[in-house]
Amino acid sequence: MKFNHKVLFVASEMYPFSKTGGLGDVMGSLPVELKRQGVDVALISPYYGRLNTGDHQLRLVYSKCRVGYPWAPVTADIYTATHEDVPVYFVQRGEYFDRRYYYNTHDGDYFDNCERFIFFCRATLAWASRLDGAPAIVHAHDWQAALVPAYLHFLRPEAPFWRNTKTILTIHNLAFQGRFASRLFFGSGLPPEAWTMDGAEYWGDFNLLKAGIAYSDLVTTVSPSYALEILFRQCGCGLEGILTKRVFNLRGILNGADYTVWDPSGDKYLPCTYNPDELAGKELCKRNLLAELGMKKKLAKRPVLGFIGRLRRQKGIDLLLDILPRLMEQDIGVVVLGEGNLEFEAKLLDMVERYPGRLGVRIGYTEDLAHRIQAASDIFLMPSRYEPCGLTQIYALRFGTPPVATAVGGLRDTIVPWPDPAATGFTFAAADPDLFFAAIQNAIDVYSRPDEWREMVVRAMRADFSWEKAAKAYIQVYRELGADL
Secondary structure (H helix, E strand, O other): OOOOOOEEEEOOOOOOOOOOOHHHHHHHHHHHHHHHOOOOEEEEEEOOHHHHHOOOOOEEEEEEEEOOOOOOOOEEEEEEEEEOOEEEEEEEOHHHHOOOOOOEEOOEEOOOHHHHHHHHHHHHHHHHOOOOOOOOEEEEEHHHHOHHHHHHHHHOOOOHHHOOOEEEEEEOOOOOOOEEOHHHHHHOOOOHHHOOOOOOEEOOEEEHHHHHHHHOOEEEEOOHHHHHHOOOHHHHOOOHHHHHHOHHHEEEOOOOEOOOOOOOOOOOOOOOOOEOOEOHHHHHHHHHHHHHOOOOHHHHHOOEEEEEOOEOHHHOHHHHHHHHHHHHOOOOEEEEEEOEOHHHHHHHHHHHHHOOOOEEEEEOOOHHHHHHHHHHOOEEEEOOOOOOOOOHHHHHHHOOOOEEEEOOHHHHHHOOEOOOOOOOEEEEOOOOHHHHHHHHHHHHHHHOOHHHHHHHHHHHHHOOOEHHHHHHHHHHHHHHOOOOO
């Protein structure tokens, strides 16, 4: 089988085949933009069971690829499909990936997540090593793929096939590291010399992300600010030491947005499209969402605040719950879409009963409703305690929904804060409910001045965070590693 791809992405999800959050969106967009810019790129991901229920044209390309993990006879089947001219490959092994969820249920992580993603990483390399040529770059993403750079580091001296392949690990969220019991390291296929404080060992545990950081040729994060923040204890999540050692091989490249999907001027999910020169459609979207969620019609003339995200402390949902009673005193509307912590879900549903018609809550996530909330909201809420990049605030800007966000990570890199004359949104210094409430008050005050608000909305919509710039930065990094693209 001929393998001509110069760059091989390795990731645990890719929109439209699989998605739990930003990683899926990035993988659905960045490889496509690299392809447009002339890079021969492909991606490999697990074959999750729900792929069978989607409208995807999958075909088997390699049967019974010998992986050898967790015991010698174990094999994987490799399937392929195409996304926007980018070849996508899938590692199929039913007992590992044919599950309702990707990584966890409400009760917690799957007990065998370490084995699942060791298998995925080893299957990726087992399959690729049987083909006609090695990629110039293997670009792994997050802890689920982080062992690939570690394996290649130790494979190169003994496997000529991989001798010229360089590796990159991109960290999308340092808080998720893949930390497991030490016994799992000793069957993983990594050599004993990797079990050191400068390698895969972390306080007696096997840390998959740390192994990737230690042994990849280059480490990137998804925004310049986050690349600096993770060098310090507050955001380093215990890995600031190894990251500081790799600081000269660490880069921060801001994510982009796929404006072919997230743009109100042609959004298939909206009842009415609009653009910076004609905003009447945004008002219609607002009235339609209020009706859809059973909210009061009079809110069409009042600020409606939107929140879309995982219901976890990282996203600051507890801060929103804290200030909701104060917000509800002001005759405004709040719309929430998300799922996660069961306690937060229950509190939100309880508050819907307390504030009927003014608080709209949908537990779960659907792509179409996310688009409608972005379009219908006047102000977007993003009170994250940390945010490596964030995509929803970038979407909010394009939809003319100025964000109120904590000044951290990618939020700081993408929002021009009021009262700057070029403001596109509002920021506050730290994850504190009073600071959050004060920033929302600033946004509501500006909203009450229609001309000033419209100018901010138009500036936000014209901000450009397309993938074109990010892709060029990745190409520069690939060439820095010596890749001939």
